[in-house]
Amino acid sequence: xSAADIVITGHGAVTGAGDEQAFRAAxxxxxxxxxxxxxxxxxxPPGYGAQVDFAxxxxxxxxxxxxxxxxxMTEFTFLACGAVGRAxxxxxxxxPGDDPxxxxxxxxxxxGSYTNFPKLKKHTKLTHVMADVDEASRGNYVIDDARISAGxxxxxxxxxxxxxxxxxxxxxxxxxxxxxxxxxxxxxASVGLQAVGKAVDSIRVGLADQFVAGGTxxxxxxxxxxxxxxxxxxxxxGIDPATAARPFDADATGLVPGDVGAAVVLETRANAEQRGxxxxxxxxxxxxxxxxxxxxxxxxxxxxxxIRILRSCLSQAGWLPQDVDYVGASGIGLQSVDIGEAxxxxxxxxxxxxxxxxxxxxxxxxxxxxxxxxxxxxGALQAMSDGRVPPQVNLSEPLRPLHAMxxxxxxxxxxxRRALVIATSPEGSMVVFAIERE
Amino acid sequence: xxxxxxxITGMGTVTxxxxxxxxxxxxxxxxxxxxxxxxxxDPEGLPAQIAAEVRYAVDxxxxxxxxxxxxxxxxxxxxxxxxxxxxxGLDGDLASDDPERGRRAVHLSSGVGSTAMEALGPxxxxxxxxxxxxxxxxxxxxxxxxxxxxxxxxLVEDWFCDFAAPALAVMFGADRVSTxxxxxxxxxxxxxxxxxxxxxxxxxxxxxxGVCTPVTRSMMPGFAMLSALSTRNDDPPAASRPFDADRNGFIMxxxxxxxxxxxxxxxxARGARIHGEILGVGIATDSYRLTDPEPTGRGMGEAxxxxxKDAGLGPADVHYINAHGTSTKLNDAAETKAVKASFGExxxxxxxSSSKSMFxxxxxxxxxTEAIVCTKTIxxxxxxxxxxxxxxxxxxxxxxxxxxxRQSNVQVAMNNSFGFGGQNVSVIIGAYDGxxx
Numbered sequence: 001x002s003a004a005d006i007v008i009t010g011h012g013a014v015t016g017a018g019d020e021q022a023f024r025a026a027x028x029x030x031x032x033x034x035x036x037x038x039x040x041x042x043x044x045p046p047g048y049g050a051q052v053d054f055a056x057x058x059x060x061x062x063x064x065x066x067x068x069x070x071x072x073m074t075e076f077t078f079l080a081c082g083a084v085g086r087a088x089x090x091x092x093x094x095x096p097g098d099d100p101x102x103x104x105x106x107x108x109x110x111x112g113s114y115t116n117f118p119k120l121k122k123h124t125k126l127t128h129v130m131a132d133v134d135e136a137s138r139g140n141y142v143i144d145d146a147r148i149s150a151g152x153x154x155x156x157x158x159x160x161x162x163x164x165x166x167x168x169x170x171x172x173x174x175x176x177x178x179x180x181x182x183x184x185x186x187x188x189a190s191v192g193l194q195a196v197g198k199a200v201d202s203i204r205v206g207l208a209d210q211f212v213a214g215g216t217x218x219x220x221x222x223x224x225x226x227x228x229x230x231x232x233x234x235x236x237x238g239i240d241p242a243t244a245a246r247p248f249d250a251d252a253t254g255l256v257p258g259d260v261g262a263a264v265v266l267e268t269r270a271n272a273e274q275r276g277x278x279x280x281x282x283x284x285x286x287x288x289x290x291x292x293x294x295x296x297x298x299x300x301x302x303x304x305x306x307i308r309i310l311r312s313c314l315s316q317a318g319w320l321p322q323d324v325d326y327v328g329a330s331g332i333g334l335q336s337v338d339i340g341e342a343x344x345x346x347x348x349x350x351x352x353x354x355x356x357x358x359x360x361x362x363x364x365x366x367x368x369x370x371x372x373x374x375x376x377x378x379g380a381l382q383a384m385s386d387g388r389v390p391p392q393v394n395l396s397e398p399l400r401p402l403h404a405m406x407x408x409x410x411x412x413x414x415x416x417r418r419a420l421v422i423a424t425s426p427e428g429s430m431v432v433f434a435i436e437r438e
Numbered sequence: 439x440x441x442x443x444x445x446i447t448g449m450g451t452v453t454x455x456x457x458x459x460x461x462x463x464x465x466x467x468x469x470x471x472x473x474x475x476x477x478x479x480d481p482e483g484l485p486a487q488i489a490a491e492v493r494y495a496v497d498x499x500x501x502x503x504x505x506x507x508x509x510x511x512x513x514x515x516x517x518x519x520x521x522x523x524x525x526x527g528l529d530g531d532l533a534s535d536d537p538e539r540g541r542r543a544v545h546l547s548s549g550v551g552s553t554a555m556e557a558l559g560p561x562x563x564x565x566x567x568x569x570x571x572x573x574x575x576x577x578x579x580x581x582x583x584x585x586x587x588x589x590x591x592x593l594v595e596d597w598f599c600d601f602a603a604p605a606l607a608v609m610f611g612a613d614r615v616s617t618x619x620x621x622x623x624x625x626x627x628x629x630x631x632x633x634x635x636x637x638x639x640x641x642x643x644x645x646x647x648g649v650c651t652p653v654t655r656s657m658m659p660g661f662a663m664l665s666a667l668s669t670r671n672d673d674p675p676a677a678s679r680p681f682d683a684d685r686n687g688f689i690m691x692x693x694x695x696x697x698x699x700x701x702x703x704x705x706x707a708r709g710a711r712i713h714g715e716i717l718g719v720g721i722a723t724d725s726y727r728l729t730d731p732e733p734t735g736r737g738m739g740e741a742x743x744x745x746x747k748d749a750g751l752g753p754a755d756v757h758y759i760n761a762h763g764t765s766t767k768l769n770d771a772a773e774t775k776a777v778k779a780s781f782g783e784x785x786x787x788x789x790x791s792s793s794k795s796m797f798x799x800x801x802x803x804x805x806x807t808e809a810i811v812c813t814k815t816i817x818x819x820x821x822x823x824x825x826x827x828x829x830x831x832x833x834x835x836x837x838x839x840x841x842x843x844r845q846s847n848v849q850v851a852m853n854n855s856f857g858f859g860g861q862n863v864s865v866i867i868g869a870y871d872g873x874x875x
Contacts, residue, residue, distance in 0.1 A: 043581035072728065097725075104725065105740065115600070121577045126656060128562035131569040141560035143655065145480035147569070152659050160660025161728060161858070165549050165619040170859025173725050179737065182723040182861045183627060186548070187600035187617035194616060198631070205634050207721060226584050290615035292608050295504045296601055305613060308540070427600060429615055 001204045001268070003286065003316070007279035007438065009272050010093070010265035011378045012086020014079050015365050016050025016220070016258055019086055023375070024382050027364045028411050030391040032242045034256055034366050041222070045229040048241035049220035049257035050366035054078055063088040064096045064175035072158045073171060075218035076116045079261030079371060080168035081175055084109070084212050088176060091265035092277055096177035106271075108180035108208035110199045111263075112191030112215035113168045114370040117223030122159065126151040168216055180208035189332070189425035190288075191215055192262065193373035193433055197286040199266055209271040214263025217369025224369060225257050231296075233334060233426055243394050247331025247362040248338050250397040255334050255426075260368025262375040278438075280381050281419075285316030285434035293428045299336025306344035306430050310420070313434040314348075319418060321349045324356070326383055326414075328376040328421040330430075331360035332367050337424050339399050346401040353404045357414060359383065363393030373423030377433060380419040384437040389414050444633045445870055447710040448526025448645075448698030449810050452514045454490035454691055454797050457497075457521065463814040465796075466822040467843040471675035472797050473689050479655050486667035488674040489653045490691035490798030503608035505601045511548070514694035515602045515649040519609050522645065526698040527710060532611035541704075543614035543641040545632045546603040547624030547648035549802045556655060561587060602649055606696075610645045621857030622762070624648050625695070625805025626865050630719040632699045642704040647696030648803035658690060664729060668765060679826035680763035680792035681770045681834035688764040691798030695807040714813040717850065717868040718749025724860030731769055735776030737862045738762075738854065742780040745852065745864035753781040756788055756866070757848040758821055760808045761838075762856045763792025764799055769856065771833040778836075789846065791824040791839040805855035805863065812851035812867045821846050 013020035017033040026033050033050045041051070056070035056078070062085025070078065088096055096107070129151035132144035161167070169184040181202050185191040192215015199213035218224060228234045235244045235254035245256035272279050289305035300306070314321065329345065331338055349356055361379050368375055383389060389412040398405055416437065423431040451457065454472035455465045465472075472490045481487035498517025500507050507516045523529040532539055565583045566575050603617040614635075620627045625648040632644035652661075661667050668687035670677035678689040705712060722740035726732040746752065762773055778785045793811050800807050815821055820843050827840035849869045856862045 043578040043585065045581075045585045069728075105722070109723075120580065121575065123656070124558050124562055124580060125575055127556050127559040128566055128575065129569050130556070130655065131559055131563060133568060133570050136563050136568055139563065141563050143479070143556060143559065145655070146483060148479075148481075148655050148659060149483045152663075155660070155663065157660065157662075157664035157666075157729075159663075160657065161664060164621055164858060166621045166624075166857065166859050166861065167728070169620070170728055170861070173723050173860065174727075177725055179723050179725045179740070181721045182620065182859075183631075184619050185616060186619055187603060188615075191616075198616075201634055201638055201640075205637060222581065226581070229585055230587075288616075289613050290604065290607055291613075292503045292604055298504065308613075428604060 010091025013262040014082035052259035080216035083261035083263040087263040106209040109178040110195040112185040112195035188429040190423035193423040193431040210267035215370040215374040217371035220257035258366025260371030281435040285313040287312040300340030303343040326419040330424040342401040357389040443702035446713040450521030451695040453693040485662040502605040505605040518694040522696040541642040542612035620861035623855040623857035624802040626855035626863035647806040649694035650802040683829040683831035689798035718866040720744030735772040738776035741862035759790035
């Protein structure tokens with residue numbers, strides 16, 4: 001089976017703006033939803049982001065939501081299940097657990113989740129209590145193993161189980177009634193789109209007829225804010241939140257945290273037709289690559305691999321650069337990565353860059369880690385549907401390779417049939433996806 | 439069009455028994471347990487005080503490209519990679535513009551790293567004072583402390599394990615990298631994904647495997663709280679007893695194992711030594727509960743049946759099963775049911791042993807290590823035993839190769855891996871048959 005026989009029949013998202021429709025509205029208005037941290041985030045760098053209000057009850061009303069146990073979820077899992085539920089609803093799969101066994105057996109779920117991380121205080125308290133009291137009085141931290149049990153007071157097994165990296169997918173497989181393949185892609189911020197690509201491959205080799213695939217990234221959670229701040233990748237403290245997320249912009253100061261969960265429903269054309277589902281787009285290519293950064297999180301050291309996979313996707317799709325109606329760029333807002341993506345776009349599109357409809361959502365939603373790129377795919381599907389290229393938010397002074405690019409300040413009406421979506425990451429991996437409207 | 443055949447051309451390991459495949463297999467054949475009292479910390483007072491640790495110095499790189507190999511996770515995985523690539527004859531450097539890079543990939547399964555939260559301990563003293571203090575622990579003060587100590591990020595990097603696969607890509611010269619986790623099924627899942635990458639023509643050679651270092655002060659009691667671990671602290675070598683009536687939980691293990699999978703034509707073109715062939719893979723999900731396997735073994739059985747179908751084999755064609763066999767009450771009974779359901783009348787006559795009886799549960803590295811055991815079983819004609827078989831369990835009544843290794847001409851072996859969260863993968867490995875079309 002070729003990738004072109006695989007269609008997308010639904011999409012959903014949970015973002016700092018709200019669901020995928022609220023996200024779309026904010027983007028078309030050119031409105032950033034990055035704001036000062038509101039809830040229980042005092043002291044957390046950079047002090048602002050696009051946070052999701054984690055209302056567990058919201059999951060209950062989504063397809064498959066009644067069987068979920070939000071109390072056993074991390075923020076990663078919560079966003080994953082929110083996005084999966086929204087995507088299932090969009091695809092008309094309202095009661096996935098009630099489907100016939102043969103349908104569930106052929107439904108898979110792949111999610112990208114940068115990692116899975118606990119609440120800081122509870123687990124850090126454990127390490128504090130473990131400390132040797134005498135050594136502590138001298139200012140030294142030495143673990144007293146006899147105090148491990150004391151540190152465990154207040155914990156249950158679920159406090160550890162929920163940290164396992166496969167838990168977003170484990171919960172979502174129950175939610176989605178998915179008894180086919182299930183897997184969690186990890187470790188890089190591009191994994192949300194890689195998971196969708198792996199789902200395409202799994203359908204191609206016959207493992208399933210239908211997949212829910214996407215990514216989750218509570219970028220504005222304390223765990224990821226802490227990590228990214230420590231890696232010196234976050235944007236500056238004390239700047240205007242609404243203008244902080246600046247993809248491809250010369251004045252960008254770093255990653256702006258955003259919470260994002262996003263997912264799509266993929267299936268064979270035959271499966272979609274059999275159940276009467278409408279195909280939004282077909283998959284016509286995808287590819288991924290990795291180039292080691294100069295330091296562990298040091299930015300894109302070489303644009304060559306991204307150029308290669310952009311061209312690979314054009315080739316798979318049978319397109320020339322000028323055939324592309326829309327590029328959902330990654331533009332994570334980190335100059336050391338964005339400059340590589342900009343160079344790759346300039347190299348591949350050349351003179352066509354001035355006509356290119358380049359859309360990038362980071363200015364609206366912040367950087368949503370494992371959910372970021374899947375949200376870009378959702379944005380491309382929305383653009384195919386509503387025929388509008390949304391504005392480039394907070395992109396005032398494009399990085400040099402993009403000086404010739406077309407500037408979009410207000411939504412532009414356009415017949416969008418062919419789209420590329422790009423994922424990049426501070427860790428060095430990248431993904432490109434090609435879809436064509438049905 | 440015939441699908442591409444996928445063969446194993448390199449194997450390497452860092453396990454509790456040894457950092458050498460042949461020595462590991464020899465000890466398994468002798469029924470040697472690697473389970474003992476935990477040495478990485480004093481476990482006195484914990485419910486589970488035993489594990490299968492790597493208790494020897496691991497010789498491997500200290501730095502790979504931009505990645506420091508200081509954590510236990512990085513030490514194990516890069517050392518295993520070094521051995522695997524040497525075994526495959528693929529340990530030479532590639533030029534940065536060598537097109538071969540685009541034909542190579544790394545797919546790793548990894549999970550929670552070793553001691554991330556413990557490493558944040560020093561910061562807590564400065565913020566919260568004495569660990570005996572009754573004062574309220576101020577979260578905001580902790581956040582501010584972390585924010586003012588950027589090096590804190592390095593302390594939690596172990597948690598993420600996201601440098602392991604990139605480091606392997608640097609060692610292997612691969613242009614594609616992915617990391618995945620499906621808990622205890624991860625290693626076999628990695629094999630499946632790598633096979634599909636090759637079959638779809640996305641790569642010719644994939645370095646794949648797993649790494650796990652969960653023997654930590656927090657993970658050990660955490661798993662014990664789930665009632666998952668054996669508490670037979672007074673007799674460590676006897677603690678892991680899959681399928682035995684007196685089993686009471688699994689033994690945590692640690693290590694890393696990797697293999698090189700190659701397209702057969704590509705392997706032959708470079709004159710590679712072929713250890714075995716991946717004949718088929720199958721996957722199914724329970725979609726049932728987070729911790730417990732579906733009690734009838736539906737998902738497990740479905741994974742086995744799908745693997746058989748993928749390989750074009752019938753139940754009578756499988757000569758050996760390396761069981762998931764964790765030594766927990768629920769898993770072993772469910773796996774037994776699933777094997778019976780999948781293999782029917784043949785189930786009772788197929789030898790099925792659990793390597794976990796000797797090296798515990800290597801979690802993300804389990805499936806790949808056991809695939810290596812399957813491959814050695816085929817190569818050497820010896821089935822490793824399930825040790826500690828003393829009291830028969832009426833719910834587990836198959837041939838578990840009790841206590842003693844067995845000579846056998848095994849041409850086809852199945853490896854089962856079933857994960858917390860209900861993800862099940864079966865892989866079928868065969869002797870390489872050059873005459874097969």
